Amino acid sequence: MKDPCYVARNLLGNIIVRKIDSEILTGKIVETEAYYGKKDPASRAYKGEKNYNKPMFGDPGKLFIYMVHSWWLLNIVAHKENEVGAVLIRSLEPLNGIQKMMEYRKTNKIFLLTSGPGRLTQALNVTKQFNGLDITRETSDLFVAEVEKRELEIVSSHRIGVTKDLPTKLRFYIKDNKFVSK
DNA sequence: AGGAAGATCTACT
DNA sequence: GTAGATCTTCCTA
Helix, strand or coil: CCCHHHHHHHHCCCEEEEEECCEEEEEEEEEEEEEECCCCCCCCCCCCCCCCCHHHHCCCCEEEEEEECCEEEEEEECCCCCCCEEEEEEEEEEEECHHHHHHHHCCCCHHHCCCCHHHHHHHCCCCHHHCCCECCCCCCCEEEECCCCCCCCEEEECCCCCCCCCCCCCEEEECCCCCCCC
């Protein structure tokens, strides 16, 4: 039960694992954004609990998937007890199964595979079917593996593409990583 | 039933 | 740098 801001920083450097058929796709999380509930006008949870944002009000450690402009965006629910919030995964550094990701993305340019919230979901073949999935279980088809982090240089900035941002800097990324979107 | 929006991406100038 | 594509969900009538 941690604050979205804390979780967003903590997720950087961890590995997302996607099991698909016999293949395993993995990528390192290099960029995240934190979203809150009622006090955040950019959040999907701003207007209270609805059908489409239910996971944000539920247990932390679950997936929250939402569609914008025909792309699926992948969030991880994270908040303190009795609060609301989630962390958006904005970009990954592809590690394993790059061939497979290129098939899904229909491109052979590696920096176009996962450097954007809509891109990485397509590269991992993630859709709304994973909404609400528990990403802390290694038996899931999609989960996050904690890794030991060594001296990550984390940079914060304002969120991207958000029409009504908060004064706080809620976007975090690993410094000098070329897979961070711009 | 229909329209509008939205945490985006790509292609073109 | 700007415009157009694209599509699911929600809101209003």
